[in-house]
Amino acid sequence: xxxxxxxxxxxxxxxxxxxxxxxxxxxxxxxxxxxxxxxxxxxxxxxxxxxxxxxxxxxxxxxxxxxxxxxxxxxxxxxxxxxxxxxxxxxxxxxxxxxxxxxxxxxxxxxxxxxxxxxxxxxxxxxxxxxxxxxxxxxxxxxxxxxxxxxxxxxxxxxxxxxxxxxxxxxxxxxxxxxxxxxxxxxxxxxxxxxxxxxxxxxxxxxxxxxxxxxxxxxxxxxxxxxxxxxxxxxxxxxxxxxxxxxxxxxxxxxxxxxxxxxxxxxxxxxxxxxxxxxxxxxxxxxxxxxxxxxxxxxxxxxxxxxxxxxxxxxxxxxxxxxxxxxxxxxxxxxxxxxxxxxxxxxxxxxxxxxxxxxxxxxxxxxxxxxxxxxxxxxxxxxxxxxxxxxxxxxxxxxxxxxxxxxxxxxxxxxxxxxxxxxxxxxxxxxxxxxxxxxxxxxxxxxxxxxxxxxxxxxxxxxxxxxxxxxxxxxxxxxxxxxxxxxxxxxxxx
Amino acid sequence: xxxxxxxxxxxxxxxxxxxxxxxxxxxxxxxxxxxxxxxxxxxxxxxxxxxxxxxxxxxxxxxxxxxxxxxxxxxxxxxxxxxxxxxxxxxxxxxxxxxxxxxxxxxxxxxxxxxxxxxxxxxxxxxxxxxxxxxxxxxxxxxxxxxxxxxxxxxxxxxxxxxxxxxxxx
Numbered sequence: 001x002x003x004x005x006x007x008x009x010x011x012x013x014x015x016x017x018x019x020x021x022x023x024x025x026x027x028x029x030x031x032x033x034x035x036x037x038x039x040x041x042x043x044x045x046x047x048x049x050x051x052x053x054x055x056x057x058x059x060x061x062x063x064x065x066x067x068x069x070x071x072x073x074x075x076x077x078x079x080x081x082x083x084x085x086x087x088x089x090x091x092x093x094x095x096x097x098x099x100x101x102x103x104x105x106x107x108x109x110x111x112x113x114x115x116x117x118x119x120x121x122x123x124x125x126x127x128x129x130x131x132x133x134x135x136x137x138x139x140x141x142x143x144x145x146x147x148x149x150x151x152x153x154x155x156x157x158x159x160x161x162x163x164x165x166x167x168x169x170x171x172x173x174x175x176x177x178x179x180x181x182x183x184x185x186x187x188x189x190x191x192x193x194x195x196x197x198x199x200x201x202x203x204x205x206x207x208x209x210x211x212x213x214x215x216x217x218x219x220x221x222x223x224x225x226x227x228x229x230x231x232x233x234x235x236x237x238x239x240x241x242x243x244x245x246x247x248x249x250x251x252x253x254x255x256x257x258x259x260x261x262x263x264x265x266x267x268x269x270x271x272x273x274x275x276x277x278x279x280x281x282x283x284x285x286x287x288x289x290x291x292x293x294x295x296x297x298x299x300x301x302x303x304x305x306x307x308x309x310x311x312x313x314x315x316x317x318x319x320x321x322x323x324x325x326x327x328x329x330x331x332x333x334x335x336x337x338x339x340x341x342x343x344x345x346x347x348x349x350x351x352x353x354x355x356x357x358x359x360x361x362x363x364x365x366x367x368x369x370x371x372x373x374x375x376x377x378x379x380x381x382x383x384x385x386x387x388x389x390x391x392x393x394x395x396x397x398x399x400x401x402x403x404x405x406x407x408x409x410x411x412x413x414x415x416x417x418x419x420x421x422x423x424x425x426x427x428x429x430x431x432x433x434x435x436x437x438x439x440x441x442x443x444x445x446x447x448x449x450x451x452x453x454x455x456x457x458x459x460x461x462x463x464x465x466x467x468x469x470x471x472x473x474x475x476x477x478x479x480x481x482x483x484x485x486x487x488x489x490x491x492x493x494x
Numbered sequence: 495x496x497x498x499x500x501x502x503x504x505x506x507x508x509x510x511x512x513x514x515x516x517x518x519x520x521x522x523x524x525x526x527x528x529x530x531x532x533x534x535x536x537x538x539x540x541x542x543x544x545x546x547x548x549x550x551x552x553x554x555x556x557x558x559x560x561x562x563x564x565x566x567x568x569x570x571x572x573x574x575x576x577x578x579x580x581x582x583x584x585x586x587x588x589x590x591x592x593x594x595x596x597x598x599x600x601x602x603x604x605x606x607x608x609x610x611x612x613x614x615x616x617x618x619x620x621x622x623x624x625x626x627x628x629x630x631x632x633x634x635x636x637x638x639x640x641x642x643x644x645x646x647x648x649x650x651x652x653x654x655x656x657x658x659x660x661x662x663x664x
Contacts, residue, residue, distance in 0.1 A: 051653045164555070165507070189525060401657070425507065
């Protein structure tokens with residue numbers, strides 16, 4: 001009882017609420033700007049957390065994560081240009097609704113559905129995560145290695161159909177983590193006589209270069225988006241009227257929840273699946289694509305429902321569910337918090353504070369979104385030209401503040417070139433984030449397991465849980481190809 | 495057209511093939527010690543994981559290139575490659591130059607920040623970045639500098655990061 005009260009006091013403390021508010025606001029702003037992603041919102045905010053306690057830091061970043069997921073739909077509705085990838089499905093009916101003069105209604109529906117999905121998944125996280133953590137508590141190095149292999153197998157899902165390029169990107173990410181002293185023998189690797197490299201390359205520096213600044217190089221090439229945003233009038237819909245669709249919201253939230261918990265399947269897939277389901281369930285499917293309210297509710301509740309469920313594998317198993325959650329996980333390492341089942345016994349207070357906090361973040365997102373819609377709409381008018389110097393300032397201050405050293409800043413150009421080159425040759429960069437997060441974990445557990453087994457590789461298949469996870473990994477990689485093979489074969493015979 | 499794209503792509507990915515070969519043959523043997531503190535791990539040393547990563551990179555890049563060549567061979571009706579018009583070429587060159595300019599300004603920011611401090615870096619680089627993007631609105635210049643000042647205050651006074659405003663550090 002006292003613990004529960006303590007958690008409530010922590011969640012509702014001024015520092016926590018302030019962090020959440022700043023995180024949500026920044027997330028919505030960055031999400032609403034076409035060209036800037038949710039990952040970038042988290043990376044840009046990460047340096048602000050170095051001086052914070054780990055709970056407030058997570059609130060700030062989770063706020064950005066949830067706010068960014070919602071923010072992407074503002075430009076999707078008003079400009080027909082999704083601010084983030086997860087808001088693509090919202091354009092299908094959100095923009096037609098706005099064109100009919102119902103922009104304010106579309107934004108209100110989006111906000112309500114997003115909050116519904118977010119709170120739904122936050123509750124699911126609260127109830128499901130402890131159960132999964134209980135199972136994971138018996139895990140040793142062999143099981144953890146198997147889990148990292150499973151996590152890396154999702155490279156296939158985030159490679160945009162180019163598995164080999166995705167794998168190369170993942171190895172580049174992992175290569176960054178092997179620079180510095182090795183985790184078992186403390187042997188220096190790839191330090192080239194530079195003493196500052198002995199402690200390794202700060203992964204935040206790498207992400208600032210690859211994900212944020214290289215994107216700015218690409219943004220500087222693009223022509224200014226001269227689309228005029230549709231004017232937002234007054235909403236004629238009440239929350240009660242929107243909540244009449246709560247059955248659809250619940251169905252789509254459940255779909256989003258399921259999709260989000262599968263590593264590698266992010267909010268974009270969840271949103272598409274929900275849109276499709278809503279169309280099938282609708283009594284008026286012909287209205288879809290022409291401004292149907294269900295066509296906005298479905299993807300929005302679906303993509304926001306992935307926010308909480310994507311945290312389930314991260315908090316319980318230490319495996320990120322998506323690239324954005326990978327960046328969140330990287331933020332945890334800055335605060336010396338190792339996600340995994342141990343959190344649920346050693347740091348119960350921390351983990352429950354985070355899970356309760358996620359519910360409050362979604363409520364705050366609703367309040368902010370309702371009160372400041374007109375302000376967020378104006379964000380779309382910020383010219384791209386101004387964004388480049390602003391992001392540069394944030395990245396440089398962030399890169400410097402990691403260790404208040406210029407050495408980290410000097411590494412950033414290498415990663416800008418790397419990120420730019422990868423994007424230019426259409427190499428997916430999300431697998432690189434996974435490689436960065438999982439690289440050290442994979443190596444450390446691989447070698448620890450081999451120490452325990454006197455160097456015998458059989459440990460990975462003789463321990464039942466490890467063998468099961470590895471078998472499941474193989475199944476999840478192979479089964480889609482086998483299904484496709486048989487489908488093609490059947491199509492040929494027909 | 496597609497053939498040309500596939501060849502370009504193969505060349506780009508071959509950089510990773512060359513890189514992995516260089517790391518396997520030269521960098522790992524020179525930069526990673528082979529000592530075995532934990533004899534129990536058998537042949538698993540500090541070199542094992544880097545080698546594994548580089549072999550994966552090598553194999554994947556070769557497979558990707560091989561895949562591209564198979565696709566080229568299977569191409570039957572490839573559209574003829576129409577050389578871009580002078581206007582398009584000029585636009586592409588302009589874009590490339592602008593990107594290079596922006597990157598050099600990023601570098602300049604880092605150097606100026608290191609040598610002279612945050613203020614000098616912002617005053618020189620941020621307006622230059624707007625100028626290179628052909629911004630002629632005074633408001634943009636002012637707002638960017640105000641933004642930089644606000645975030646300096648946040649980092650210095652709120653987050654307690656000792657960001658040097660002016661310095662001479664060569």
